[in-house]
Amino acid sequence: MTNFATHLASRLGAEVITPRGAIPARYHHDWTGLDPVEPLALARPRSTEEVAAILSACHAAGIAVVPQGGLTGISGGAHPAADGIVISLERLNQIDAIDTDAGTLTAGAGVVLETAQQAARDAGLLLGIDIGARGSCQLGGVLATNAGGNTVIRYGMARDHVLGLEVVLADGTIVEGMNTMLKNNAGLDLKQLFIGSEGTLGIITRCVLRLHPLPPAKATAFVGCADTDKVIALLRASRAALGPMLSSFEVMWPSFFDFMSQATGLGSPLADPHGAYVIIEATGFDATATRETLEQLFETAFEKGLVEDGVLARSVKEEQALWAVRESPAEYERVLGPVIPFDVGIPIRLMDHAVTTIGAAIKAAYPTARALCYGHIGDSNLHVVVNVPEAGRAQPTHEVKDLVYGLVRDMGGTVSAEHGIGTIKRAYLAHSRSAVEIGLMRGFKGLLDPKGILNPGKSFDGVGAE
Structure with a gap:
């Protein structure tokens, strides 16, 4: 294995390849909280061609490859393998072009989302993808996980913004799919295979993203509602009244808002407590x-x-100030300690049942536990964050996951709304996808990555094969 790292370094140079023992700690993990792992080597390619050369060598040697972007994922998709190498896309950070006539942005996978957003704004346009990690997540990772965020209700998931992709396959083959046209029905839409695949089918190196006219005006309201039924009725009314101006509709239940507003000292914009709190944003x-x-x-x-x-x-x-509590999850470690996070999708008609049932089930199993609920209800996304105080850092993660994901399955929901499957949800993928669907996923994997070197053991890889 060490000889392989030396071989790579001899081909690509010490500027690109860093061997085990000298790899900075930040590449040993992502935000998931899994134990750090130092890989065999770190590759930091400067071009698509260098990515291809690295994959070609790894394919020939049967060495596992884990792609990394901004390392903001919370599902373990970018967590290293000790017997494999990590490919960081951070040097592919050039914005190649902004076409104001076609409304497109062409950029490398390592471009930070906030940088791309600002470049679009400077051109008088809008990149409609927006997530809390905008200042550190990279475009390649955003697309590889099909990220969601606060504006999905208006602009859609990450895949809805992609016109073209450049991807490197496991054997080093470069797929040039940098389409810039909104309409292009010449055969299968191959880019969709790689969006949301978490680096298991190929590594995204460049992309063409669709831009929108930049709305110069914004208005934001923070309201309190009696209960979830009133929230859903308000959502219907907001869609009818605002139409395409409705850009965000964020809901926080008291379990989240009352606790976080007090624990962080941010307080509430409203004088009295309510059964649910909603941020409505119109542009x-x-x-x-x-x-x-x-x-x-x-x-x-x-x-x-x-x-x-x-x-x-x-x-x-x-x-x-109205958004402050909603954007406070980075404070969990300080105000709660270790948490067990959930990013699930629930049919909107069952949202009240889900919040009530999940909260009650966790309390029944762990009477002192906190279960904080909030989410982008307009796109069926519910976030639940659980902390059992007496467990300290040894949170009952497996037991709580079995409980919550079982309830989500029974409600016809999905175990992953916007953060992927990675390593931490593999055991529950069958709660949301049929055996036939998982079999098809594995079939694509076998075709595009016959040696199984790309992000092995992540997402659907190996699920159902035991």
Whole structure:
């Protein structure tokens, strides 16, 4: 194995290949919390051709390869293998072009999402993908996990923004699929195979992303509702009143909002407690019309009893304050300690049942536990974060996962809404996908990666083969 790292270094140089023993600790893990692992070698290629050369050598030698982006994943998809190498895409960080006529951005997989967002804004356009890790996640990882985020209700998941991809297959073959046209039905849409595949079928090196007109106006409201039924009725009313102006609809139940607003010291914009809290964001092309439409929605919703109280931001500072608690999950370690996080999808009609049932089941099993619930309800996404105080760092992860994922399965939901499967959800993939579907996934893997070197043991790889 050591000889292989030396062989790679002789071919590509010490600037590209770092052997075990000299690999910085940041490449030993992602955000998942799994025990750090130092890989056999770290590769930091500077071009697609270097990625291809590395994969060709690994394919010939049967050496496992784990691709890494910004290392912000929480499912273990970028966690290293001790007997394999890591390929970091961070040097493929060039924005090649922005076409304002076609509304496209062409960039390398290592471009940080926030950098791409700012480049689009500088050109008077909008990249509609937005997630909390925008300042460190990279485009390749965003696409490989089909990331979601706060604006899915308006712009869709990551795959909805992709026009073209350049991908390197396991044997080093470069797939040039950098389509820039919105309409292109010449055969199968091969890029969809790689979006959301978590690096198990190929490594994304470049992409063409669709851009949108940049709405210059934004209006934000924070409201309190009596219960989840009122929240869902408010969602219907918001869609009807705002139409395409509705860019975010974020819900926080008291388990999350009341605890985090107090624990972080951020407080609440509202004087009294409520059964649920909602952030509604509207974007448009006329500031007065955008704000007045949101104000009218609020007034109508209040008259109909959908809303108990609420405030509208009057400045960017106030807007940031309304979002502050929703964007506070980075504080979990400080205010909660170790947590067991869930990113699940639930049919909207069952959202109240899900929040109530999951919370009650966790309390029944662990009376002192906290189960914080929040999410992007408009796209059926529910986040649940569990902490059992007396367990300390030895949280009952396996038992809580069995409990929560079993309930999600019984409700016809999905065990992964926007963070992928990685290593931590493999045992539960069959809760959401049939044996036929998993068999097809494994069939694609066998075709594109016959030696199984790409991110082995991640996502669907090996599921159902035992």
